Amino acid sequence: MTGRTHRGSAGRMAWGLGWFSIGLGVLELAAARPLARSLGLRGAENLVRAYGLREIATGIGILTARDRRPWIMGRVAGDALDAVTLLAAAPRGSAFGTATALASVAGVAIFDLLCAEALRTEEGDRAGHRRAARAYAARSAFPHGTWTTRGQAGDFEPPADFRIPEPLRPWAAA
DSSP, X not given: OOSSOOOHHHHHHHHHHHHHHHXXXXXXXXXXHHHHHHTTOTTOHHHHHHHHHHHHHHHHHHHHOSSOHHHHHHHHHHHHHHHHHHHHHTTTSXXXXXXXXXXXXXXXXXXXXXXXXXXXXXXXXXXXXXXXXXXXXXXXXXXXXXXXXXXXXXXXXXXXXXXXXXXXXXXXXX
């Protein structure tokens, strides 16, 4: 786990996507040949490895950046590149394998877009709270300061209708 905090559900989602990206990148690096063969990209193992490096770099960026949204949008761009590559290889691969891979890429792309939007919304909410806190930081309900209220109510006698009725008082009237 990194030293960064995961503010809100979008932060946790981005953190999960960062680790998913690193895991996918390691898979693409370690198993480039069988992965390329199953996707109809025989002979393009180096391309699959390059995509793996892209995934790892994006994952590290997501896990370490203060603003994760650009890195998540980088994942979306990578998903688009993956989809174009799969479509270009479609005539050489099996129809089922290509369709499965495209569906997987589309599902992850939707998840990436949802995460980017959630990060944008949460950051906007935090910025609004910061602005509101600054706007009200110097305000007080006591125009002359709280120190001027000391001792002001020492001689206050509550009205009769504010008092506890005699039979309900916990002390006896003397």
